[in-house]
Amino acid sequence: MSDFIVSLIDVEKSFGKNKVVKKMNVEIKQGEFLTLLGPSGCGKTTTLRMIAGFEEASSGTIMVQGVSIEDKEPFERDVNTVFQNYALFPHMNVFDNVAYALKIKKKSKDEIAKRVNEMLELVQLQGYERRKPDELSGGQKQRVAIARALINNPKVLLLDEPLGALDLKLRKQMQVELKRLQKKLEITFVYVTHDQEEALTMSDRIAIMNEGVIEQLACPREIYERPLTKFVAGFIGESNIFDGKVVNVQDQLLVVETTAGIIRVNGDGFEIGEKIHVSIRPEFIELSADPIEGFNLKGRIQDFIYMGTVVKTSIELKDKKEIKYSRFEKEDYIREGDSVNIGWNPERAVAIKANK
Ligand SMILES: Nc1ncnc2c1ncn2[C@@H]1O[C@H](COP(=O)(O)OP(=O)(O)O)[C@@H](O)[C@H]1O
Ligand SMILES: [Mg+2]
Numbered sequence: 001m002s003d004f005i006v007s008l009i010d011v012e013k014s015f016g017k018n019k020v021v022k023k024m025n026v027e028i029k030q031g032e033f034l035t036l037l038g039p040s041g042c043g044k045t046t047t048l049r050m051i052a053g054f055e056e057a058s059s060g061t062i063m064v065q066g067v068s069i070e071d072k073e074p075f076e077r078d079v080n081t082v083f084q085n086y087a088l089f090p091h092m093n094v095f096d097n098v099a100y101a102l103k104i105k106k107k108s109k110d111e112i113a114k115r116v117n118e119m120l121e122l123v124q125l126q127g128y129e130r131r132k133p134d135e136l137s138g139g140q141k142q143r144v145a146i147a148r149a150l151i152n153n154p155k156v157l158l159l160d161e162p163l164g165a166l167d168l169k170l171r172k173q174m175q176v177e178l179k180r181l182q183k184k185l186e187i188t189f190v191y192v193t194h195d196q197e198e199a200l201t202m203s204d205r206i207a208i209m210n211e212g213v214i215e216q217l218a219c220p221r222e223i224y225e226r227p228l229t230k231f232v233a234g235f236i237g238e239s240n241i242f243d244g245k246v247v248n249v250q251d252q253l254l255v256v257e258t259t260a261g262i263i264r265v266n267g268d269g270f271e272i273g274e275k276i277h278v279s280i281r282p283e284f285i286e287l288s289a290d291p292i293e294g295f296n297l298k299g300r301i302q303d304f305i306y307m308g309t310v311v312k313t314s315i316e317l318k319d320k321k322e323i324k325y326s327r328f329e330k331e332d333y334i335r336e337g338d339s340v341n342i343g344w345n346p347e348r349a350v351a352i353k354a355n356k
Helices: 044-052 094-104 109-123 138-150 168-185 196-202 220-227 230-235
Strands: 004-017 018-029 033-037 059-064 079-082 156-160 187-191 203-210 213-218 241-252 252-256 261-266 275-280 285-288 294-307 310-315 322-327 339-343 350-353
Touching: 004 044, 018 044, 018 187, 018 213, 033 044, 033 196, 033 350, 044 079, 044 156, 044 187, 079 138, 079 294, 094 109, 094 138, 109 138, 109 156, 109 213, 138 168, 156 168, 187 196, 187 241, 196 220, 203 220, 203 230, 213 230, 230 275, 230 350, 241 261, 252 275, 261 275, 261 350
Parallel strands: 033 187, 033 203, 079 156, 156 187
Antiparallel strands: 004 018, 004 059, 203 213, 241 252, 241 275, 252 261, 261 294, 275 350, 285 339, 294 310, 294 339, 310 322
């Protein structure tokens, strides 16, 4: 049997003429926390629903544990889903909500009580058995939904923006709890979110989706440090992205002409004359009153924004493009209206093929 617990092979999905998932190929490892991350409408929920078997792929194959899911009914699969809106049964108390799947399977009363108790302990909700969903907070409801989904011992848990309805503080707390739970149980999580920070904190690997296509599938660090496409560079964290043309190549060092001036970046496989995107994080930008070697990029300091942990500075370039520079503290030597030279260590910037 393959090492992969879930495989999507050339999966496509259309609603009428609208193709919302395009040639998707993903292989998910046993015990992995894999996140589908992308803006609203990019096809995340549709992908998850196909893995769950609620939606049929228009073409391609989805395998769970080496078996094509078309051959199995949803209830036969070792896959369970947690939704953003919890989908609890409102008239049932916590115990009965969690027990539901075992009751359907006609398990004994003793076994049900034992398993429900274990699950409530796992999600730290002992003592809440008799409460109805409307007597619970959002975080507690979501814990019940997770307990209910886990009681069947699924091999794979699918989670569709499960923390989306919670306020920021609770969401952060639940992120840590969920990640710990997943590690402890060694269950494969396929997690959907549009929140890049959530994806970066929780995932082993992230699949970045844009308009039905996975643009990059990699670990958080690689996604952050080595974005493969302009979309990924712009979507993850904050980046300054320049469009330009390679005008010189010296080994790995590329000299790039942009409408704002000359810049540098390290990159492999580029030729003179080729179009390129260059992405540089605000924390890697350097400012100087004097010219910076290899750069001819000037700007004017526009304003400063205090963000608590960092100060962000907006700088307007010659072509009116605005870029961001960030440091932990405000530096006294730069003031609004100052003209500055802008540069960076070319190793810190990322060269992206212009067709990507
Ligand atoms: N049942 C459906 N019928 C028609 N179009 C749908 C249906 N479900 C989703 N879509 C469309 O598919 C696209 C992707 O939707 P979805 O997978 O829900 O995106 P996401 O979860 O990333 O926000 C959207 O344009 C949405 O309008
Ligand atoms: Mg969705």
